[in-house]
Structure formats: structure tokens, C-alpha cells
Amino acid sequence: MIDIHNHIIPGIDDGAQTIEDSLALLQLATDNGITHLVCTPHMHPGRFNNTTDTIKPAFETLQQAAREHNLPIQLAMAAEVRISDEFMIQLKRDKVPFLGRWEDKTVVLLEMPHDRIPMGIENLLSWLDRQNIRALIAHPERNKEMMRKPELAHSLAKRGALFQLTAASVAGGFGQKALQTAQWFLENELAFCVASDAHNVTHRPPAMKAAYEALGAELGELLCVTNPLLLTRDLFKAV
Numbered sequence: 001m002i003d004i005h006n007h008i009i010p011g012i013d014d015g016a017q018t019i020e021d022s023l024a025l026l027q028l029a030t031d032n033g034i035t036h037l038v039c040t041p042h043m044h045p046g047r048f049n050n051t052t053d054t055i056k057p058a059f060e061t062l063q064q065a066a067r068e069h070n071l072p073i074q075l076a077m078a079a080e081v082r083i084s085d086e087f088m089i090q091l092k093r094d095k096v097p098f099l100g101r102w103e104d105k106t107v108v109l110l111e112m113p114h115d116r117i118p119m120g121i122e123n124l125l126s127w128l129d130r131q132n133i134r135a136l137i138a139h140p141e142r143n144k145e146m147m148r149k150p151e152l153a154h155s156l157a158k159r160g161a162l163f164q165l166t167a168a169s170v171a172g173g174f175g176q177k178a179l180q181t182a183q184w185f186l187e188n189e190l191a192f193c194v195a196s197d198a199h200n201v202t203h204r205p206p207a208m209k210a211a212y213e214a215l216g217a218e219l220g221e222l223l224c225v226t227n228p229l230l231l232t233r234d235l236f237k238a239v
């Protein structure tokens, strides 16, 4: 399986803090059947002030450590980018690492606030589209407003948004509301892929197998393997 969203690079966000944490997470990911993993630390101005400048060297250190420990997992890097005033500026300055390509557009992993769908998101998506960029929206099923009104996802999809569900939500680990909202996305064929959003080995591990099994072989293969691999193939080619 291919995990395109997690917080495994040490010391630059609220995920792994040390290289030992990272290596334990990578070992767990491997044991869980993950063969390719794109590290996506938070870019959240004021909280985690990351850009390509901070992510790249930290990623290279992790990659070197993974090689030295002979971990059989392919690594690449991108970011989980919070919607903020700085997002468009950082894009223009080429400081945002992209997640991949889909239908001839570059894809960025975009995070909404947890409690609401931000005003003006349709305008942002249309602006991104004009720059040949599509947003893959992280964990919409855990957004409080989306839980109440999932049908709002249709207007975002119309403007090119793709949606990534959290593996633990699909497997029931984030509670009934997140599970029901994830199921709504699946029933409406709006789920593009599933990813772990792993932060640590205890409460937020890099696990996708339970989600794959809950989805069944056909849909599990599409959302945990085929789509994420097609999306990120250029990233892994470059490594």
C-alpha cells in the first residue's frame, strides 16, 4: 500500500520527535503492508513554520537513516498545507512541495480548519485551477461542518478538489460520525484515496490494512494502492 499522508519526519511538527520515533513508525508501516510512503509534515504558519527549506533537509536525514537500517520502504516528501493567507504567497515563491500529478495538474495536499469549511474555499480552488493545481483535501470526514453537511463536498469537487479519507476513520477508529461521513464519501464516489495521517506509534500509527479490509479487495486496492501510486509516481521516480 502507498501512504500519502503522515507525520514521520522527526522534529518539525507534532508527529515523530526523534529519529528513533521515525524509525519505529517506518518499521510499523512496513509491518502493516505499506511499501511506499510520502512524508507530509504540517505547513501551518504560526504553528509549524515549515516550507520546502525546512522539510527537505529533515527528510534527507530520515531517508539516510532508513537506508542505514535497511528498511524496505520507499520514501518521498511533500507537505500537508493548511489553508492560510500565506499559502498563495508560498506557492508563488515555490516553497510548497507537491504531492504529485493528476490529470495533467499538480496536486497539493490541503488541510482545512477542523471545525469549519473556510469561507472562500471555492474561490481558492478556482484560483488553484488557473495555476494548474488541484487540491487533495485531507480528512474531510473529520471536519465538523462536513460531518453535518457532507453534500457541500459536491461544490468543491466541481472545482477540482479530490478527497483523502483517513484509514482509521474508514475502520471506525475516529468514532461513528467520522465513519458515517467517510461512508458518505465512498457512496458518492468522492473518495480519491485513503492514508494513515500517522503521528505516533500509540494512538495514531501508520496503519492502512484495517481500512483496506473494511473497504473490500476491489475498493481497497483502488484507494490504498492504485490511485495513490498513480498520483505520486513522479515523486518516487525522482528518489
Ligand SMILES: [Fe+2]
Pocket (backbone or CB within 6 Å): 005, 006, 007, 080, 138, 197
Ligand atoms: Fe496530517
